[in-house]
Amino acid sequence: MVRYVYDFTEGGRDMAGLLGSKGANLAEMTRLGLPVPPGFTLTTEACRAFLAAGNEPAGLWEEVSAHLSALEASAGRSLGQPDDPLLLSVRSGAKFSMPGMMETILDIGLNDESVLGLAEVSGSRRFAWDSYRRLVQMFGSTVMGVDAAHFERALAHLKDLRGVKDDVHLNASDLAELVGTYQNLIHRETGEHFPQSPAEQLRRAVLAVFASWNGERARLYRRREHIADDLGTAVNVQRMVFGNLGADSGSGVAFTRDPATGRPGLYGDYLPDAQGEDVVAGIRNTVPLAELKHLDRAAYDRLLAHLSTLERHYRDLCDIEFTIERGTLWMLQTRVGKRTAEAAFVLAAELADEGLITPDEALARVSGEGLARLMFPRFDTSTTGTALAHGVPASPGAAVGTVVFDSAQAVRRAAAGEKVVLVRQETTPDDLPGMIAAQAVLTSRGGKTSHAAVVARGMGKVCVCGAEELTVDTGTRRFTAADGTVVEEGTVVSVDGSAGAVYAGSVPLVDSAVIRYLEDGRGGEGDRGVVGAVGRALARADAVRRLEVRANADTPEDAVRARRFGAQGIGLCRTEHMFLGERRKLVEEMILAGTDAEREGALAALLPLQRQDFTDILQAMNGLPVTIRLLDPPLHEFLPDRTELAVRIAAAEARGEEPDAHDVELLAAVNRMHEENPMLGLRGVRLGLVVPGLVAMQVRAIGEAVARRLRAGGDPRAEIMVPLVGDVRELRLVRAEVRRVLARVSEATGAPVDCPVGTMIELPRAALTAGRIAEEAEFFSFGTNDLTQTAWGFSRDDVEAEFFSAYLDKGVFPTSPFETLDREGVGRLVGIAVTEGRAARPDLKIGVCGEHGGDPGSVHFFHATGLDYVSCSPFRVPVARLEAGRAAL
Numbered sequence: 001m002v003r004y005v006y007d008f009t010e011g012g013r014d015m016a017g018l019l020g021s022k023g024a025n026l027a028e029m030t031r032l033g034l035p036v037p038p039g040f041t042l043t044t045e046a047c048r049a050f051l052a053a054g055n056e057p058a059g060l061w062e063e064v065s066a067h068l069s070a071l072e073a074s075a076g077r078s079l080g081q082p083d084d085p086l087l088l089s090v091r092s093g094a095k096f097s098m099p100g101m102m103e104t105i106l107d108i109g110l111n112d113e114s115v116l117g118l119a120e121v122s123g124s125r126r127f128a129w130d131s132y133r134r135l136v137q138m139f140g141s142t143v144m145g146v147d148a149a150h151f152e153r154a155l156a157h158l159k160d161l162r163g164v165k166d167d168v169h170l171n172a173s174d175l176a177e178l179v180g181t182y183q184n185l186i187h188r189e190t191g192e193h194f195p196q197s198p199a200e201q202l203r204r205a206v207l208a209v210f211a212s213w214n215g216e217r218a219r220l221y222r223r224r225e226h227i228a229d230d231l232g233t234a235v236n237v238q239r240m241v242f243g244n245l246g247a248d249s250g251s252g253v254a255f256t257r258d259p260a261t262g263r264p265g266l267y268g269d270y271l272p273d274a275q276g277e278d279v280v281a282g283i284r285n286t287v288p289l290a291e292l293k294h295l296d297r298a299a300y301d302r303l304l305a306h307l308s309t310l311e312r313h314y315r316d317l318c319d320i321e322f323t324i325e326r327g328t329l330w331m332l333q334t335r336v337g338k339r340t341a342e343a344a345f346v347l348a349a350e351l352a353d354e355g356l357i358t359p360d361e362a363l364a365r366v367s368g369e370g371l372a373r374l375m376f377p378r379f380d381t382s383t384t385g386t387a388l389a390h391g392v393p394a395s396p397g398a399a400v401g402t403v404v405f406d407s408a409q410a411v412r413r414a415a416a417g418e419k420v421v422l423v424r425q426e427t428t429p430d431d432l433p434g435m436i437a438a439q440a441v442l443t444s445r446g447g448k449t450s451h452a453a454v455v456a457r458g459m460g461k462v463c464v465c466g467a468e469e470l471t472v473d474t475g476t477r478r479f480t481a482a483d484g485t486v487v488e489e490g491t492v493v494s495v496d497g498s499a500g501a502v503y504a505g506s507v508p509l510v511d512s513a514v515i516r517y518l519e520d521g522r523g524g525e526g527d528r529g530v531v532g533a534v535g536r537a538l539a540r541a542d543a544v545r546r547l548e549v550r551a552n553a554d555t556p557e558d559a560v561r562a563r564r565f566g567a568q569g570i571g572l573c574r575t576e577h578m579f580l581g582e583r584r585k586l587v588e589e590m591i592l593a594g595t596d597a598e599r600e601g602a603l604a605a606l607l608p609l610q611r612q613d614f615t616d617i618l619q620a621m622n623g624l625p626v627t628i629r630l631l632d633p634p635l636h637e638f639l640p641d642r643t644e645l646a647v648r649i650a651a652a653e654a655r656g657e658e659p660d661a662h663d664v665e666l667l668a669a670v671n672r673m674h675e676e677n678p679m680l681g682l683r684g685v686r687l688g689l690v691v692p693g694l695v696a697m698q699v700r701a702i703g704e705a706v707a708r709r710l711r712a713g714g715d716p717r718a719e720i721m722v723p724l725v726g727d728v729r730e731l732r733l734v735r736a737e738v739r740r741v742l743a744r745v746s747e748a749t750g751a752p753v754d755c756p757v758g759t760m761i762e763l764p765r766a767a768l769t770a771g772r773i774a775e776e777a778e779f780f781s782f783g784t785n786d787l788t789q790t791a792w793g794f795s796r797d798d799v800e801a802e803f804f805s806a807y808l809d810k811g812v813f814p815t816s817p818f819e820t821l822d823r824e825g826v827g828r829l830v831g832i833a834v835t836e837g838r839a840a841r842p843d844l845k846i847g848v849c850g851e852h853g854g855d856p857g858s859v860h861f862f863h864a865t866g867l868d869y870v871s872c873s874p875f876r877v878p879v880a881r882l883e884a885g886r887a888a889l
């Protein structure tokens, strides 16, 4: 028999798959002896069974009843008992935390009768009715499907009538009246009465939580976070404790360290006389956790002790939810806390220093994606005027965009290519699409643990919250700053999520401290801040990684920068960029040449220019390999646009003038060379084989550059790479020519010029015949952009804009195969080529030079497949170093 229910005393943190992370961690805290209200967990397996069958699996309810009876026995009262009701919370909790995405229902067990009993035993009518109205409201909206706005309107209406601002100023009779209003509302909207039976409340609440797994916002969140759709959620049923029992009660959230910076210290928010949901919802403004010290010293000290127990036990930053009921502290949740990229690095370094984790564990806890985020520019604070407002720096970074006031508008404008900043009083899970679309989120309410803050941090999105000086009016679509400045929708603002400030207009950006450190090594080892932490993580990664990291660079400037970033060579130097600008004319001449002599003339003019380019790059990368790729793109990319030319000629003719002769000649050439599918046309090695003299010129330029560097006492290590090879015979022909030319250069210069010749593997046929190709290739470099295009039959430029978003939505792939290598298909081709290439030539050097070389997920694949190096754009080099290290752990 499958078992669907576990008591909190039976589980543990390693059971998150079955009990969800909330349930597993509640069990862990129970085991640690922390004060957790008792309860039990219905497994994710029960949820999956429910979702598959459309109703609860056989035996589930008997198990729940048995656990409920035990809970009742230990409490000495029963669920909803009229004179002294046991009340329960029903809490969702999946394997991966999805803050606020699914439902939780509190105060299950109250009805028209037991509310009176609760009032009696608690000695507070107000508390009893407040709890009841929360239940009716939560149950009505999440279980019975009544639009939550109805309840909010009724509540707002009553507050208006009573002339009060806060819920806390409504008295017991007001709340009793509100319960009546709510119940009528439910009846009106659903034709059903709010269920008075506690057992029915429990059952329906549990099933509603199961069903919420497939709610729209939960699905959207999962897609965004790449969480599988078939995991299901667990449900935790737990005895209620009450933070809304007056001034000696309250609820709060806490972090064992600052989740924004990773620095030690106590961080959190506390709200007296409130239930937990009020803290996150930002309904009232919280006080900093430190205040609790003055409100309830004993509870504060106990909380601190528990936090330290948890951090030592989990050996990581934890966040927790707690409630104080008349002086008694209860722990309601813990988990390893979400954190900013900066905090992740600082925390890893500090925990390693404290001896809590090993250097390898520290490396495992940071990520290339996080590092990339830290390399983004920041605002130039010397040029910012006075801020419109300050708030809580909830998620760091710098963002500039136009202000919008609702999620739909954010989505609409972002889809049209606009950068937007979503401004709300506070966000709810319904704002998720807008938050995803926005560059930054700005709220006037809520702390570091508000919905906006938690979700933005998870997404790495800039967020400033609780900017109380702002008056946000979503109705008129404007906000007003403390100094009276009115900002209308559509106005540009700059949001500094690191400093927690908002500025009017677009503030200029400067390089981040991390970039400055990476570029010139200032700061680093001795630095206690984020720069030092990044330096230490990279040092560890360099010590353990097996993959080399090279850069894709076409200019000496890029080469120098790449080298500073730690590149161990250039894996791809594209020569086509050297054919642009002023040299275009020479290239044009080469293409248009009517005779051999004309073509040779043009090539001869290009030769010294290319030679100088290569000399400079080889000098910048002295002692390190530089893989130079022979010309790859179709020649007509170097000619003017066909339509433009045609229009120019037609316009001249329309004016009755003679069209420019050169234009006419060019147009003829463009027409002659026009291809329907240039990506699959005359390019790569094919050019080298059909355009006489092209390969010879490029190789000669490389050879002479090498000779010059040798004469200058340098250590040039040029490698010659042939693109788009599909068959070994293509490579054999080109390689023979390369050898001939290099021999001639050696002879002419007297310098021993020799360069390895290799090929790109970027066609499926090349991958499949890699064993043959390796006979002629001294190295392979996977061109994974082209290999992805040709394996899928996707033309990247056409499909990304056209239908990739539909494919992503429909789940055909979780991320674009141009971003993260498709292991199943393209990866298989890579694997075949590595195996067969090495079988034919054991010392074959193998790397990758597509965009994937700097993508964290792909780097792990390349490590596992046994490549020797990855090559990526200079800015991705530190990211690739870090991930190559993590892959080797």
Ligand code: ADP
Residues within 6 Å of the ligand: 037, 088, 089, 090, 091, 092, 099, 100, 101, 102, 104, 106, 238, 239, 240, 241, 242, 243, 275, 276, 277, 278, 280, 321, 322, 323, 332, 333
């Ligand atoms: P989420 O996953 O969205 O945080 P939770 O299940 O943690 O949802 O619950 C929402 C709020 O209700 C939290 O603030 C939590 O602390 C509070 N809560 C949950 N269970 C109880 C309980 N047994 N007693 C008191 N408050 C509770």
Ligand code: MG
Residues within 6 Å of the ligand: 321, 333
């Ligand atoms: Mg929670």
Ligand code: MG
Residues within 6 Å of the ligand: 723, 762, 783, 785, 786
């Ligand atoms: Mg290519």
